[in-house]
Amino acid sequence: xxxxxxxxxxxxxxxxxxxxxxxxxxxxxxxxxxxxxxxxxxxxxxxxxxxxxxxxxxxxxxxxxxxxxxxxxxxxxxxxxxxxxxxxxxxxxxxxxxxxxxxxxxxxxxxxxxxxxxxxxxxxxxxxxxxxxxxxxxxxxxxxxxxxxxxxxxxxxxxxxxxxxxxxxxxxxxxxxxxxxxxxxxxxxxxxxxxxxxxxxxxxxxxxxxxxxxxxxxxxxxxxxxxxxxxxxxxxxxxxxxxxxxxxxxxxxxxxxx
Numbered sequence: 455x456x457x458x459x460x461x462x463x464x465x466x467x468x469x470x471x472x473x474x475x476x477x478x479x480x481x482x483x484x485x486x487x488x489x490x491x492x493x494x495x496x497x498x499x500x501x502x503x504x505x506x507x508x509x510x511x512x513x514x515x516x517x518x519x520x521x522x523x524x525x526x527x528x529x530x531x532x533x534x535x536x537x538x539x540x541x542x543x544x545x546x547x548x549x550x551x552x553x554x555x556x557x558x559x560x561x562x563x564x565x566x567x568x569x570x571x572x573x574x575x576x577x578x579x580x581x582x583x584x585x586x587x588x589x590x591x592x593x594x595x596x597x598x599x600x601x602x603x604x605x606x607x608x609x610x611x612x613x614x615x616x617x618x619x620x621x622x623x624x625x626x627x628x629x630x631x632x633x634x635x636x637x638x639x640x641x642x643x644x645x646x647x648x649x650x651x652x653x654x655x656x657x658x659x660x661x662x663x664x665x666x667x668x669x670x671x672x673x674x675x676x677x678x679x680x681x682x683x684x685x686x687x688x689x690x691x692x693x694x695x696x697x698x699x700x701x702x703x704x705x706x707x708x709x710x711x712x
Contacts (some may be wrong), residue, residue: 456539458561460550461571464582464691465610466582470569471518471549478516478545486515489696492531493524502534505544515544520692522550528557536560536671551688573608586614590621611691612672619666636663640673643709667701674708 457474459467478485490501504517510710525531538544539560548554553570556560563569574582580599587594594617606612642655659665671694675687693699 455541455545456535456548456566457545458548458550458554458566458568459571460548460553460568462551462573463571463610464551465614467549467571467573468695470571470669471547471688474547475516475518478514482514484513487518487521488516489518491520491692491696493521493526498525498527498530498534499609502530505534505538505546508543513543516547517544518534518547518549520549520696522548522554523552532558539566555649558661561607574610575608579603579608579610579613582610583613585619586617590617592617592620594620606672609672609676612644612669612676615666615669615672619669636665637673640670641664643670644674648708652711653706656705656709667705668704671701 461467475487479487488504489692490497490504492498492501501517501519504515519535522531535546535548535558540548548561560566563657580603583599583602596660602613606616636659639655639659643652646652647653656670656696659670660667671690675691678684678687690699690704694701694704
């Protein structure tokens with residue numbers, strides 16, 4: 455069985471992915487679970503081997519495939535996925551920033567299923583903020599919702615992180631926050647001319663202000679200037695969610711301009 459989750463709203467997409475993984479783990483005690491980033495060298499061979507291996511000890515298997523459109527051999531990837539369309543013993547969840555193109559049309563046809571997670575705007579953002587407020591047990595009035603939307607826009611990770619900070623009592627009143635402090639430092643970290651400037655800004659944010667690294671990352675990811683930056687942050691996002699890198703490592707990498 456194939457399930458495709460795609461779209462730029464990685465917060466809701468990853469939440470849905472985690473939900474699917476949780477359902478499988480709760481339902482199947484002998485679940486065999488793998489996660490493969492197919493943009494990496496040798497990953498397609500690993501995916502093919504794992505997908506084709508059957509075991510009486512693993513009656514149900516789940517594989518999450520990250521970065522499908524960055525795989526070097528798209529023809530090979532399509533063949534692997536298509537051959538498992540009706541495999542009831544194996545579920546493959548495709549996790550993609552971009553919508554798979556027409557050459558992957560079988561992902562949108564039964565028995566496969568696909569769900570899109572577009573960037574939220576307007577009422578969609580209001581609805582998400584209400585849901586997050588309920589989830590974290592905080593009250594957010596209409597005016598504050600507007601301020602959050604002005605600050606974070608469609609950056610749903612930033613919204614979620616900020617609302618979580620409110621629930622933990624770590625965030626200041628959003629309208630009383632010293633914007634010239636935090637946001638000036640974020641601007642320096644993002645656009646500083648030298649690595650020294652950027653590292654100092656990062657040190658002030660994390661050590662002096664003690665802002666959460668996740669919040670800093672999401673602030674940097676808001677309103678990126680070009681596709682190259684967007685792709686870089688998308689790669690970082692996958693690395694974080696797959697446990698390959700920590701927020702602090704990525705922030706230092708960004709500050710050093712690596």
